[in-house]
Amino acid sequence: MGKALAIRILQTLEENGFEAYFVGGCVRDWLLGRPVHDIDICTNAHPGDVIRLFPDHVPTGLKHGTVSVKIDGHFFEVTTYRTEGKYEDYRRPSDVQFVDDLRLDLERRDFTMNAMAMDLRDHLQDPFAGRDDLARKLVRAVGDPEERFREDALRLLRAVRFSAQLGFAIEAHTQNAMKQTAPLLAHIAVERVREELNKMLASAAPEKGCQLLCETKLLDYSPLLSQLFVQSTNHAWRLVHLTTLSQKWAMLMYAAGSSVSSAREVCTQLRMSKKETEACVTLVELLLRIQPRWDEPKAIEWGPLLLEAGWEVCTDLAALLQGCWWNRQDEELALTLRKAHEAMPIKTIKELAVSGLDLQTALQKKPGEWIWRTLATLLSQVALHGLPNTPEDLLEAAKKEVARNEY
Template identity: 60%
Template sequence: MGKKQAEIILKILEENGYEAYFVGGCVRDWLLNRPVHDIDICTNAHPGDVMRLFPDHVPTGLKHGTVSVKLDGSLYEVTTYRTEGRYEDFRRPSEVSFVSELRIDLERRDFTMNAIAMDRNGCLKDPLQGKADLENGLIRAVGIPVQRFREDALRILRAVRFAAQLHFQIEPATLAAMSETSFLLSHIAMERVRDELHKIMDSPAPEVGARLLAETAALHTSPLLQRLFSVRQEYVSRLPFLANLPQKWALLMYAAGLDPDQARGVCHELKLSKRETEAVCSFVQHITQLKPKWDEPTVIDWRPLLLQTGLPFCLELSNLLEAVWKNMPALDLKKSLEDTYEKMPVKSVQELALNGKQLYTLLDKKPGQWVQHMLQHLWEQTAFYGLANTPEALLEEAKKEVARHEY
């Protein structure tokens, strides 16, 4: 997908007597020299005209005037100039009306920086002064701010996300309207809220986003979520040093003092996947057990953690600890972890010279949960306490362990 390729669509529309412009986020990001992932086109051609001119298309949103034109394997959304009726669900208009003027179409958009059109020669149509707001680092709602957020409450979180991604300020009247209408976010599906929160957390300045979320009380209907994004900004500013979202959620939860049960509740509220939920909860459980103090590094005994969780998890946990101790990086955590791992003569249960079936057969016992506990014990003894990894030595130790605990 590229601008040069998309210019072909604009050229064909113009050659057939229609207007056509790039619009929205792609224009904003071109002006900011940021990567562009989606290219949107607006036109006064009606959907039927677009489908006639571009036989290779997908009728993705005819009700709202959108046709996806396929060109060299890429899809470009082409949408007819429109105005919108009432928003009955605080998210999408109940009806749209096609119009012939570009300005009317731009006036329905969320923020001035997203209401700039560009022709295929790079000339701008900017009746709402979006370029000036871009140059001044300002996020300003189009028209009456309260009305924009009442139409689509998700725009509140989009404004916060743009502020965090671009390190922009929010224009005062727009910010006031966000606070005034934040209660409407209760009508928005949690999946959409979660996706915006993820983008805020993945932004270069998540502390800006957290401050705005707290200031506007955007998450007030979820006390635990509001609590997470109300922690000290110096903790939130560490999120960019973490590798993935489960680590980032765990850091916020640790900063907010959530226990593992509360962490699981937040994950369910956010509708995270089972895999993500287990990762977050495991991080929270182990970081809570370690109780590291912010910017006060200590030596970590990696042995029990390696036995319990394995090397990949410990590497991620060390990344989380490094973020907690970011301002006092006195310890080479990863080196101490890797050194401990390398010194282990047996690095997993699977490397033991006896397997579970051999154990219960040689001990003449019925299989059961005790076998896994025994294998874990034998691994610990061979990994760190000098037990030889031979069938004879393992069996002898297993007999002693049986006598001690009467498995």
């Protein structure tokens, strides 16, 4: 559907005397038979021409020649052929110049597989032999690899990510240039680094990406991140068996021997959100408490963990444990978790038949931490040890609990 709509843009541009091509990642993925998420178009039409021909548009990046054209509710980026001036911050060009030659536009791109263009009749423009590199399963920089990485240091991580996503090797000169220019990654915003690492971890071959990070020393500018990937490398193959990024980061941290505090430090350095950080650190904390040995399953007492962490965290933890035991999986693990959850008559403090105020009134005590501690004990006794969830039984148990702790 997306391509059919985008073809209308190419047709309109051609009918008005301009060149127009699909370009970059969409061409690569069509040739590989992969799903295409974004369709980009390049043309020798200047932004003013594009705006004139497509009244329904958003001028998303006029300075860089990009107009987002809307067709039937879908947006497509249409960018004028351009060359780029000097890169001043290892990320963006100081200026761009519009040109009429497609080849000049393609030669500024990062890798040969992303430097191909295709017209609406599926004729390929491939001046840097990107199709050959796809066939050979190679990630190769366009032109001088060192120059490409000095222009935009994020390309270093993009090379690793493409290798992991596609299962490709990195061409030798390109990989050597990555080692030479690795320190430039220190100039890239942490959020962009994190985004590339997340895509690499979520790929089909994350262990390949982790290995490349270690071989090229891309993360040496950050001893904390470098150490994390180096020390976890023997178990990186387990990552593909996990589903969420929180699970994957927690697995890396556990495999690297991280403490809870160092796990939190990694999350902070990567500027993960508070929610992402807590999810990851909680899983590391639970793994460190359980201390699973690699490929040696053991019984897990799920009840207390369910009360403490809840169902969602425990399902994440179960997935992690299966990853830790992948060569000798515990086939009963998910079943024992579900049975433990179903067997609990109540799961939260809110479901208790008494409240903190009820305890305060019945025991005639001032508010304090004792209320929360007592309610937590009552929850455990009801959920796991058969105490009836009635006001009378709970208040009687609460009196005993408070008396036991008053000395």
